[in-house]
Amino acid sequence: xxxxxxxxxxxxxxxxxxxxxxxxxxxxxxxxxxxxxxxxxxxxxxxxxxxxxxxxxxxxxxxxxxxxxxxxxxxxxxxxxxxxxxxxxxxxxxxxxxxxxxxxxxxxxxxxxx
Amino acid sequence: xxxxxxxxxxxxxxxxxxxxxxxxxxxxxxxxxxxxxxxxxxxxxxxxxxxxxxxxxxxxxxxxxxxxxxxxxxxxxxxxxxxxxxxxxxxxxxxxxxxxxxxxxxxxxxxxx
Numbered sequence: 001x002x003x004x005x006x007x008x009x010x011x012x013x014x015x016x017x018x019x020x021x022x023x024x025x026x027x028x029x030x031x032x033x034x035x036x037x038x039x040x041x042x043x044x045x046x047x048x049x050x051x052x053x054x055x056x057x058x059x060x061x062x063x064x065x066x067x068x069x070x071x072x073x074x075x076x077x078x079x080x081x082x083x084x085x086x087x088x089x090x091x092x093x094x095x096x097x098x099x100x101x102x103x104x105x106x107x108x109x110x111x112x113x114x
Numbered sequence: 115x116x117x118x119x120x121x122x123x124x125x126x127x128x129x130x131x132x133x134x135x136x137x138x139x140x141x142x143x144x145x146x147x148x149x150x151x152x153x154x155x156x157x158x159x160x161x162x163x164x165x166x167x168x169x170x171x172x173x174x175x176x177x178x179x180x181x182x183x184x185x186x187x188x189x190x191x192x193x194x195x196x197x198x199x200x201x202x203x204x205x206x207x208x209x210x211x212x213x214x215x216x217x218x219x220x221x222x223x224x225x226x227x
Contacts, residue, residue: 032213043118043205043218044157051213090157094213101147101170102216106156 002027004093006105013081014113021076021108023065023091032094033074034102035065039087047089050074061085086112116140118219120206126225132194135222138187139208147216148181148191149205157205163189164212196226 003026013019025031032051036044048059055067065076074091091105119138127133139146147162161171166183174181178197183189193200203223207216 034215036218041220043220044207044216045218046215049215101159101162101212104157 001100002031002093002095002103004091004103004105006089006091006108008108009106010109010111012111012113015083016080019076019078019081019085019110021089021091021110023074023076023105024072025074025091025093026072027093027095029095030069033065033067034092034094035059035063035074035076036090036092036104037061037087038090038107044090047076081110081112083112083114086110118206118208118217120204120219120222122222123220124223124225126227127196128227129197130195131226132192133196133200133224133226135191135204135206135224137189137191137206137219139189139206140210140217141187143208143210143217144186145209145212146183146189147207147209148189149207151203151205151221152201160191193224196224198226200224201226 005024007022034049035047037047038044047063048057050057050067058064063078067074088107088109090107092102094102121136148160150158160173161181163183181191203221205221207218209216
């Protein structure tokens, strides 16, 4: 079965600074990878996803993520953070075959300071 | 598209009472998932359905929890009797195809006193 680890529970960045949120997964084959964002009191919203092809994936709100098979990682990046990006971010991994549902990481809470 | 709809958004009840949470998935989606989110355990998958049929309920914590999907546009998650440790945010999500993007509802915040 697949698993996913988000090593950082909480990250604080200054507005305008760059951001990288880490995600490491464990799965024997090529996984399906997702990043979701959850604002307070809201459900999870898809930021971007990787199924195959180009390993650099562009998403909404200026986010991007890069799939690195050799490192089993799918880190989320943004070049310049806005105060409205403060939220909880979840990485999820799905199996390409079989009926194993998505596995979500524990999440990383992002705080943005002026 | 209205997205995934959940009701109620907030529920406060007393221990021992029956609680029913409702979900309307996105029209045309064939998978429906129920999750529970807590600070301690994060996001946990409780059960999921395919074409209204329960496929995997191994995440349902106890027999007090049950879920149904009588048709393609409606699902319920019932807790009977409720306990304080059931307090959490419950999410419903739907997708077209098992491995595709899951679309989440806004959640139901349940508080059991």
